[in-house]
Every structure is written in structure tokens, then in C-alpha cells.
Amino acid sequence: xxxxxxxxxxxxxxxxxxxxxxxxxxxxxxxxxxxxxxxxxxxxxxxxxxxxxxxxxxxxxxxxxxxxxxxxxxxxxxxxxxxxxxxxxxxxxxxxxxxxxxxxxxxxxxxxxxxxxxxxxxxxxxxxxxxxxxxxxxxxxxxxxxxxxxxxxxxxxxxxxxxxxxxxxxxxxxxxxxxxxxxxxxxxxxxxxxxxxxxxxxxxxxxxxxxxxxxxxxxxxxxxxxxxxxxxxxxxxxxxxxxxxxxxxxxxxxxxxxxxxxxxxxxxxxxxxxxxxxxxxxxxxxxxxxxxxxxxxxxxxxxxxxxxxxxxxxxxxxxxxxxxxxxxxxxxxxxxxxxxxxxxxxxxxxxxxxxxxxxxxxxxxxxxxxxxxxxxxxxxxxxxxxxxxxxxxxxxxxxxxxxxxxxxxxxxxxxxxxxxxxxxxxxxxxxxxxxxxxxxxxxxxxxxxxxxxxxxxxxxxxxxxxxxxxxxxxxxxxxxxxxxxxxxxxxxxxxxxxxxxxxxxxxxxxxxxxxxxxxxxxxxxxxxxxxxxxxxxxxxxxxxxxxxxxxxxxxxxxxxxxxxxxxxxxxxxxxxxxxxxxxxxxxxxxxxxxxxxxxxxxxxxxxxxxxxxxxxxxxxxxxxxxxxxxxxxxxxxxxxxxxxxxxxxxxxxxxxxxxxxxxxxxxxxxxxxxxxxxxxxxxxxxxxxxxxxxxxxxxxxxxxxxxxxxxxxxxxxxx
Numbered sequence: 215x216x217x218x219x220x221x222x223x224x225x226x227x228x229x230x231x232x233x234x235x236x237x238x239x240x241x242x243x244x245x246x247x248x249x250x251x252x253x254x255x256x257x258x259x260x261x262x263x264x265x266x267x268x269x270x271x272x273x274x275x276x277x278x279x280x281x282x283x284x285x286x287x288x289x290x291x292x293x294x295x296x297x298x299x300x301x302x303x304x305x306x307x308x309x310x311x312x313x314x315x316x317x318x319x320x321x322x323x324x325x326x327x328x329x330x331x332x333x334x335x336x337x338x339x340x341x342x343x344x345x346x347x348x349x350x351x352x353x354x355x356x357x358x359x360x361x362x363x364x365x366x367x368x369x370x371x372x373x374x375x376x377x378x379x380x381x382x383x384x385x386x387x388x389x390x391x392x393x394x395x396x397x398x399x400x401x402x403x404x405x406x407x408x409x410x411x412x413x414x415x416x417x418x419x420x421x422x423x424x425x426x427x428x429x430x431x432x433x434x435x436x437x438x439x440x441x442x443x444x445x446x447x448x449x450x451x452x453x454x455x456x457x458x459x460x461x462x463x464x465x466x467x468x469x470x471x472x473x474x475x476x477x478x479x480x481x482x483x484x485x486x487x488x489x490x491x492x493x494x495x496x497x498x499x500x501x502x503x504x505x506x507x508x509x510x511x512x513x514x515x516x517x518x519x520x521x522x523x524x525x526x527x528x529x530x531x532x533x534x535x536x537x538x539x540x541x542x543x544x545x546x547x548x549x550x551x552x553x554x555x556x557x558x559x560x561x562x563x564x565x566x567x568x569x570x571x572x573x574x575x576x577x578x579x580x581x582x583x584x585x586x587x588x589x590x591x592x593x594x595x596x597x598x599x600x601x602x603x604x605x606x607x608x609x610x611x612x613x614x615x616x617x618x619x620x621x622x623x624x625x626x627x628x629x630x631x632x633x634x635x636x637x638x639x640x641x642x643x644x645x646x647x648x649x650x651x652x653x654x655x656x657x658x659x660x661x662x663x664x665x666x667x668x669x670x671x672x673x674x675x676x677x678x679x680x681x682x683x684x685x686x687x688x689x690x691x692x693x694x695x696x697x698x699x700x701x702x703x704x705x706x707x708x709x710x711x712x713x714x715x716x717x718x719x720x721x722x723x724x725x726x727x728x729x730x731x732x733x734x735x736x737x738x739x740x741x742x743x744x745x746x747x748x749x750x751x752x753x754x755x756x757x758x759x760x761x762x763x764x765x766x767x768x769x770x771x772x773x774x775x776x777x778x779x780x781x782x783x784x785x786x787x788x789x790x791x792x793x794x795x796x797x798x799x800x801x802x803x804x805x806x807x808x809x810x811x812x813x814x815x816x817x818x819x820x821x822x823x824x825x826x827x828x829x830x831x832x833x834x835x836x837x838x839x840x841x842x843x844x845x846x847x848x849x850x851x852x853x854x855x856x857x858x859x860x861x862x863x864x865x866x867x868x869x870x871x872x873x874x875x876x877x878x879x880x881x882x883x884x885x886x887x888x889x890x891x892x893x894x895x896x897x898x899x900x901x902x903x904x905x906x907x908x909x910x911x912x913x914x915x916x917x918x919x920x921x922x923x924x925x926x927x928x929x930x931x932x933x
Contacts, residue, residue: 243273244400245431249337250631253299261288272339275398312362320921326364328486330496334369338789341375345718353629357908359433367437368475373454379753379786383697385766389756401428416474417552440474472498487924490527494581500588505556527919528589533602540578570609591919594623598836599812626813627911633819635797637674650904663900668892682798704779710745711879714799719754719761722810730864739780744880751784797823804829818906824895843898845870
């Protein structure tokens with residue numbers, strides 16, 4: 215293999231190879247395939263571990279900042295690894311022997327599927343995500359790449375990203391935002407045919423925004439990010455922040471995502487067979503596609519709408535009303551005036567697409583409703599969520615029974631190579647990587663996982679727990695230093711049952727539920743023979759004062775009740791802390807109020823990392839749980855009075871901890887190994903590891919939704 219920009223070969227002196235090391239590392243870093251291959255991460259850590267941590271594991275920033283002498287000193291040892299990574303990436307991208315190539319031919323060509331989402335969590339070095347929706351979108355795109363599905367992602371580049379969390383001495387969350395410099399991100403500018411920067415024009419009311427376009431390579435799949443230069447003053451500074459600003463800001467961002475995103479694909483000559491809208495934020499993409507079809511084909515609005523709808527897939531993600539964007543008619547019509555004129559329809563007709571009751575002039579325009587009406591294929595993200603969604607939106611089909619409402623489900627999954635800790639991957643990752651769609655391969659994987667060596671599995675789990683607890687202690691010391699607190703860092707116990715509770719702090723997720731009976735929970739946590747400790751992490755939306763108060767209450771609970779080393783809040787939750795907690799905790803606790811958790815994918819990541827789940831029967835756990843793979847809080851019954859339900863669940867969570875979880879964890883053999891606990895861990899891996907990963911999820915989308923959407927010639931437009 216030749217070094218970039220020279221005629222030298224691998225056999226040439228190593229110093230000639232090292233001349234181009236900076237350039238080669240930069241090139242590798244711009245394809246985020248490395249974020250789930252992990253070898254580039256290891257190389258950069260060997261070159262300068264402190265710098266790698268300071269730049270938050272951003273390879274582009276690392277390559278710009280690393281001193282030349284560091285590279286020269288490291289070159290002899292890292293060049294062979296760099297060459298191996300380059301070869302692996304080239305082979306990966308060029309390989310046509312993919313799952314889609316064998317089983318789903320209609321979705322393999324470039325840009326067969328355009329996947330619109332307001333956020334994507336690919337890696338912490340690209341801070342354009344806040345939580346579960348972005349994680350799901352990132353995992354979806356990665357599995358599209360791994361399976362050979364020809365998908366492109368469409369989103370926004372937020373110049374301030376999502377906020378960094380700090381919690382003051384008073385326990386109150388504050389937010390700070392970075393000023394993101396694109397040249398320090400692993401992205402490249404998209405150029406027009408003449409070599410100039412491609413600029414996308416996006417009408418927004420009386421104005422026209424001009425957006426630069428950036429490309430992120432995610433394995434085989436590109437992700438395109440719109441970056442408007444000239445946001446209207448009325449929506450700043452929130453327009454530069456993910457989920458920032460007010461309703462006008464959100465409306466402007468969603469016009470850019472949907473209208474601008476579809477225009478960007480057209481400007482690059484891409485003509486996807488399928489539009490996949492991930493949540494209602496991108497619903498305007500369907501309207502822009504209809505306008506484009508009218509202009510290209512001379513069709514009427516109704517004809518073009520039917521034609522476009524046949525190719526649209528819409529995924530709804532939340533049963534919580536606040537999760538569905540609604541805009542007042544005046545604001546919506548003002549923002550979409552240029553688009554409405556191109557569609558050739560009246561204001562009333564446009565508004566009718568966003569209303570459950572089109573004749574109700576007082577009803578706001580709902581993005582979710584418009585997405586459902588303009589999509590031939592609509593799905594929820596778990597079986598239970600499918601039932602909830604059909605009930606939630608049944609008024610759109612007053613003549614149909616609830617069971618006949620055309621909303622199906624594809625249960626979410628998580629991207630195994632991203633979320634499986636390398637230490638666990640070394641002992642059972644090959645089994646999880648087997649082709650689960652092949653019955654023979656799947657049976658082999660299950661047998662291998664069920665036969666894992668308990669001693670080795672327990673040793674790795676203890677190693678991961680120690681790493682987590684050291685991090686938590688260091689994070690606590692840093693917070694104390696910043697706030698001027700004289701509190702000691704928590705004395706966490708590596709032998710104690712360690713329970714992770716990491717959530718976005720929305721009230722329905724009920725982070726404080728396990729602590730409602732304070733005396734009982736104190737007895738459990740402070741038991742000398744069988745101690746228990748909670749690690750709690752998560753962010754509250756900047757505008758959600760009640761959720762911020764939950765964080766303050768967690769800190770006060772620990773401080774005021776002698777639980778400072780048993781209930782610890784971990785500041786600054788994000789992808790890195792999530793990975794540490796998933797691998798280091800023994801139990802993953804999730805107690806949302808049923809049925810408000812659409813899916814809850816963090817529990818799936820816990821399974822991959824030999825961490826057992828304990829959850830209310832909501833989201834994915836409602837369909838996944840049985841007594842041999844984890845623990846259930848309650849029996850799935852829902853009371854019409856939420857306070858009664860909370861009382862029942864609060865008692866149930868302590869019951870299951872006291873009578874099931876703690877006894878099983880502390881039931882040890884002569885060697886101190888919890889055989890029964892590990893048996894349940896192995897069973898969870900064997901039964902759930904394939905079923906709840908994003909390869910299975912994307913395969914389901916490809917077979918059940920993308921191919922039909924690409925081949926359907928007519929569809930019903932739901933009025």
C-alpha cells in the first residue's frame with residue numbers, strides 16, 4: 215500500500231511514512247466509522263491521551279492541535295495500525311456482499327432512503343444531539359451502513375449544539391453552550407459543480423435563508439447538515455441551539471430541516487425512493503416533495519400528494535403531548551406562504567393537514583398530524599407504543615375501530631458495535647455479531663452466550679464497575695472544586711450492588727420514585743451485609759423548571775438523609791457517561807409511568823453490557839420481559855388516577871429490589887461469584903441481544919416499509 219501523496223510503500227523507511235501521518239489521521243477521522251470500529255480511538259490515545267480527552271475525543275480537533283514532535287515520536291509505533299485501519303475502512307466501504315444486497319435489493323443504491331431527523335447522535339465529537347431521538351437516529355444510520363442499505367441522513371448543524379450541564383452548590387442546573395467551529399468538526403463542506411460552496415436557498419415567510427451544506431460520512435452512509443448563515447434576528451440565538459428558543463425558533467428550524475433538507479438532496483442530484491421522517495419535526499419535507507413533484511410533472515396537488523405519500527415512512531416516537539410540535543395558524547401560514555403558493559392550495563387546505571379535526575379553525579397545526587396524513591406508512595417504536603398511538607390518533611379515522619387505525623410498529627434497537635464495551639466485546643462480541651436472521655447462526659450464538667464462563671464475565675464486570683466508580687468520584691471532586699464545596703467525594707463501594715438510573719429528567723420518568731418511602735429505602739441502601747448504591751444522571755430541558763427541581767431534590771435527598779455515599783448524582787450526562795454507566799452498573803432501573811415511555815432504548819444497551827434491567831412494563835420491556843431475563847416493576851396495570859399509580863409503583867419498585875434483586879445479587883458461591891445472577895445475565899444476552907439491536911430494526915424497516923414505499927404506486931391521503 216502506498217502512503218498518501220508519495221511513491222513510498224510500506225517497506226520504505228518509517229520516517230517517510232510519518233510525513234503524511236497528520237493528513238492520514240485527518241482523513242480517517244472524517245469517516246465516523248471509526249467511532250464503532252474503535253481502533254483509531256486507541257491510536258490517538260497512544261499519541262497523546264491527555265489531548266484526546268481535552269478535545270472530547272474529536273479526531274479533527276486532535277489532528278489540528280497535536281504537536282508535530284508528538285506525531286514524529288509516535289509514528290514508528292502507530293503507522294502499522296494506521297495502515298491497517300485504512301485498509302479495513304476501504305474494504306468495508308467497497309464491500310458489496312451486504313445483507314441488503316442479498317435480501318433487500320430495492321434499498322441498496324445510493325440515496326434510496328432519505329432519513330430526516332432533527333438530531334443525530336453519531337459520536338460525542340459531533341454535538342448535534344440531546345438524547346434518545348438522536349441516539350436512535352445515529353444507530354439507525356450506522357446499521358444502514360453495516361447492512362448496505364443506501365440511506366442518507368438529513369439534519370441541521372447547530373452552531374451552539376446542545377447544552378453542557380453544570381449543577382451549582384444549590385443543586386440547580388445551569389446550561390452553557392459551546393461556539394462550534396465547523397473546521398474543528400469531523401465534517402466537510404459540500405461543493406457545487408464549479409467547486410464553490412453549495413448554498414441552499416430556503417424561503418421562510420418574506421425572507422430567503424441561505425444555508426451552507428456539510429457532509430459527515432458514517433461508514434457507507436452520508437449525513438448532510440444544513441447550516442443557515444442568515445437566521446432572522448427574531449429567532450436568534452435559539453436557532454443555533456438544538457431545541458433552543460421559542461415557538462418561532464422551532465418553526466424556523468423545522469422549515470430548514472424539511473424544506474431545506476429536501477432541496478439539498480435535489481441540489482445534489484439525489485432522488486430517494488423513500489422519505490423517512492423521524493418524528494414530526496421534519497414533516498415539511500413531504501410538502502416540499504409534493505411541490506417539487508408538481509413543478510417537475512405538471513400534476514395537480516392531489517395527484518402529486520398521493521404520489522409522494524406512497525413513498526413516505528413516518529415514525530412517531532412519543533405518547534407525551536408535549537412531544538408533538540403545534541403551531542398557531544397565523545405563524546404557520548406566514549412561515550409557509552411561499553411553499554403554499556407553490557402547492558397551489560388555500561390557507562385552509564394547508565392547515566387541514568395539521569389538524570385532527572380539519573373543520574375546527576381554532577385547532578393549532580400539529581406536525582405529527584401532518585406527517586401521518588402525508589405518509590402511507592406510519593409506525594410506532596414498540597408493540598405497546600403501537601397500541602397507544604392507535605388510541606391517541608384514532609379521531610383521525612372516526613369510522614374505524616381502534617384496531618384498524620393504520621399505525622403499526624417497528625420496535626427500536628441499538629447499534630451493538632457502538633454501545634458494547636470493548637472489554638465485553640472481547641469475550642462475547644463475536645457471538646452477538648452472528649447473523650441473527652439466519653436460524654442456524656442465531657442458535658449458535660444463543661448456545662455460545664449461554665455457555666459463557668461465569669468467572670471471566672464477573673471479572674470483567676468488576677473491572678468495569680471500578681472504572682465507573684473512579685470516574686464518578688473524580689467528577690464529584692471536580693464539581694466540589696468548581697462550586698467551592700467542602701463536601702468529601704462519595705466513598706463508593708465496588709462490592710455494593712450498583713444501580714444506574716440515567717434519564718432525561720422529564721416528570722413522567724419519575725426519577726424519585728424509588729425514594730418515596732424514605733425509611734424503607736434507607737434500610738436497603740445502608741445495610742452493611744448487602745449494601746446498595748444508586749448512580750443517577752441526566753439532564754433537564756433548559757425550560758423545564760419542574761424537571762430541574764428533580765435534580766435538586768436528588769442532591770438534597772442524599773445530603774440530608776445520610777446517603778451521600780449511597781445516592782450520587784453524576785453531572786454532565788452524555789454519550790461517554792452513558793457508556794461508562796451501562797457497562798459498570800449491575801442493574802439498570804427504569805420507572806416511567808406506563809404507558810408514556812414509547813420504547814426506552816437505554817435498557818437494550820444495558821443488556822449488551824451484562825447489566826440486568828429492572829423496569830416498569832412499558833416500552834420495549836413490556837414485550838421483552840420474562841422472569842429469566844430481568845425484573846419487572848408492577849404487573850402492567852394502569853390506574854386512571856396517576857397519583858394512585860405512582861403509589862403502587864413506588865411500593866412495587868422497593869418490593870422487587872428487596873425480595874428479588876438484592877437476594878439474587880448477593881447469593882454467592884464459595885468463590886464469591888453470584889451464579890444465579892450471571893445465569894440471568896447470560897440468558898438476557900442470548901434471548902435479547904439479537905432481537906433488540908438496530909441491525910434487526912433496520913432490516914425490519916427495509917423489508918416491511920422501505921421496499922413497499924419504494925414500489926407503491928398509489929396511496930390514501932388522510933384528510
